[in-house]
Amino acid sequence: MYWKRTRSEFECAKGEGNRRALRALVRRGAIPGLLAYAGGNPVGWCSLEPRSRFTALERSRILAPVDDAEVWSVPCFFVARGWRRRGVTVALLKAAAKHAAARGATMIEGYPTAPKRGALADAFAWTGIVGAFEKAGFREVARRSPTRPIMRRRVRAAR
Numbered sequence: 001m002y003w004k005r006t007r008s009e010f011e012c013a014k015g016e017g018n019r020r021a022l023r024a025l026v027r028r029g030a031i032p033g034l035l036a037y038a039g040g041n042p043v044g045w046c047s048l049e050p051r052s053r054f055t056a057l058e059r060s061r062i063l064a065p066v067d068d069a070e071v072w073s074v075p076c077f078f079v080a081r082g083w084r085r086r087g088v089t090v091a092l093l094k095a096a097a098k099h100a101a102a103r104g105a106t107m108i109e110g111y112p113t114a115p116k117r118g119a120l121a122d123a124f125a126w127t128g129i130v131g132a133f134e135k136a137g138f139r140e141v142a143r144r145s146p147t148r149p150i151m152r153r154r155v156r157a158a159r
Helices: 007-012 016-027 055-059 088-102 130-135
Strands: 033-038 041-047 072-074 077-079 107-110 139-143 149-154
Touching: 033 088, 041 072, 041 088, 072 088, 077 088, 088 107, 088 130, 130 149
Parallel strands: 072 107
Antiparallel strands: 033 041, 041 077, 107 149, 139 149
């Protein structure tokens, strides 16, 4: 819900309030993201919808639209601790591209973290990391901050 609400709305609803809001979206039939499973158990999740549904992106100077293209956005991830660094994010990104294309998208983008140097603590990787995006076929198209590129992948819309 971080990307779907204003900062004050998100902070006021932190915790259970945001969980309830996400559940309400799903109950209304929205698909706000994708789950990754291993052995029937959920191990990861990514947020995925048309960019226009993420109000925080619309207000960001650093992540402002690159052009007028209609894109789908993958702004955040969660991967269970025991499944990190095992390709779950890459698999989610590939599935996100297929999911978006099946719904008519021609472009998908994300906003990973590019650490200045050294390893990145897991707590700061919730928007993904550049290497995972590259492995899933994304390329950098803009960078208005040293640590936050905008990466895109063209997809073939289903007919």
